[in-house]
Amino acid sequence: MCTERENMEALEIDQLTKRHAALSAEADAVRKRKEDELEPRIQVLSQTIEEATVELGQQRSLIEKLQFELTESRDRMARLTESRAALDEELASLTSKHHKTKLDPDKNRKQADIVQIAAHNLE
Numbered sequence: 001m002c003t004e005r006e007n008m009e010a011l012e013i014d015q016l017t018k019r020h021a022a023l024s025a026e027a028d029a030v031r032k033r034k035e036d037e038l039e040p041r042i043q044v045l046s047q048t049i050e051e052a053t054v055e056l057g058q059q060r061s062l063i064e065k066l067q068f069e070l071t072e073s074r075d076r077m078a079r080l081t082e083s084r085a086a087l088d089e090e091l092a093s094l095t096s097k098h099h100k101t102k103l104d105p106d107k108n109r110k111q112a113d114i115v116q117i118a119a120h121n122l123e
Contacts, residue, residue, distance in 0.1 A: 087122060094119040 098115045 091119060091122045094122065 094115055098119055
């Protein structure tokens with residue numbers, strides 16, 4: 001025998017179950033609508049991230065290339081500076097020889113001309 005109280009509780013449980021189902025369906029519908037609204041933005045952001053990642057890779061490659069070129073340029077500059085110092089020494093030596101041979105032009109005229117031409121070519 002079902003009492004009136006049991007009938008009332010069963011009815012209340014039935015109503016709560018229906019209300020729960022309705023709220024769950026509404027929540028699912030809202031979630032689906034929000035997902036649909038946000039999907040285009042998510043796709044745009046994903047594409048932007050992919051493009052930024054590609055560009056970042058290109059920029060890193062360019063930086064590595066420029067760093068390598070900078071190192072090569074510094075090395076070349078160091079070699080050229082050393083070469084310039086050696087040429088300056090040689091020029092000073094030839095200039096000194098030129099001045100010594102100029103002191104006695106008749107005796108060393110031919111040798112002075114050769115040294116002068118060599119010094120001029122080094123400049």
